[in-house]
Amino acid sequence: MPLPPDPATPLPPDPEVFREVFGRFATGVAVITSSGPSGSGGMTANALCSLSLDPLLALVCFENRARTLPIVREAGRFGLNILRTGQEDVARVFASKLPEGEKLEGVDHRLEAGVPVIDGALAWAACELRELIAGGDHTIAIGEVVALGLGTGDPLLWYEGRYHSLPLTRDRR
Numbered sequence: 001m002p003l004p005p006d007p008a009t010p011l012p013p014d015p016e017v018f019r020e021v022f023g024r025f026a027t028g029v030a031v032i033t034s035s036g037p038s039g040s041g042g043m044t045a046n047a048l049c050s051l052s053l054d055p056l057l058a059l060v061c062f063e064n065r066a067r068t069l070p071i072v073r074e075a076g077r078f079g080l081n082i083l084r085t086g087q088e089d090v091a092r093v094f095a096s097k098l099p100e101g102e103k104l105e106g107v108d109h110r111l112e113a114g115v116p117v118i119d120g121a122l123a124w125a126a127c128e129l130r131e132l133i134a135g136g137d138h139t140i141a142i143g144e145v146v147a148l149g150l151g152t153g154d155p156l157l158w159y160e161g162r163y164h165s166l167p168l169t170r171d172r173r
C-alpha cells in the first residue's frame, strides 16, 4: 500500500502540483456572462472573489484564451451568476467550448442591468468593468457592482476537480 504523502516534504513547484494544491481549496461555482455588440457568451469560473465594499468591487480571473474575455472587454460589463446545487448541467455547458453564441441560447436567462442572469442562480451580481490587469496566462477583471440579486437553494461546490453538494449546517455560524 502506498504511504500517504508527508506534508513536511516540499513538492516541486510545477503546474501539476499547483493544480492539486489549489484543487484542495473548496469553492463555489459561478458562470460569468456578458452580452455586447458582437454577441453573448459565458464561462464557468471559480477564480473570483469580492474585492471591496466601498466602492463595491468584485474580481474574476479569465484565462487569456477564454472567448468570454473579449466579449466582456467590448461590452464593458459582466454578470456573475453563483450556481446552486442542481445546476451542474449549466456549469458543464459554460465550461465547454460549444460555439459561444449557443451557450446562453440553451439556458434560461434574462437581462438585468445589461448582463445575462441565469434563471435559478443562487445569487447574482451585475458589474461594470473598471480594470483589466495582466496576470501571467490570465487576466484579472475588476468590476464595480451595479445590481445584485438573491435566489434560493444550496450552493454547487467544486473540490478536487469534481462537483459536490453539501448538507449545510445552517444553525451554526
Ligand SMILES: Cc1cc2nc3c(=O)[nH]c(=O)nc-3n(C[C@H](O)[C@H](O)[C@H](O)COP(=O)(O)O)c2cc1C
Pocket (backbone or CB within 6 Å): 029, 041, 042, 043, 044, 045, 046, 047, 048, 061, 062, 063, 064, 065, 066, 067, 068, 069, 094, 095, 096, 097, 100, 158
Ligand atoms: C469548476 C470550474 C472552474 C473554472 N474556473 C475558471 C476560471 O476561474 N477562469 C477561467 O478562465 N476558466 C475557468 N474554467 C474553465 C472555463 O470554464 C473553460 O475554459 C471555458 O471553456 C471557457 O469558455 P469560453 O472560452 O467560452 O470563455 C473553469 C472550469 C470549471 C469546470
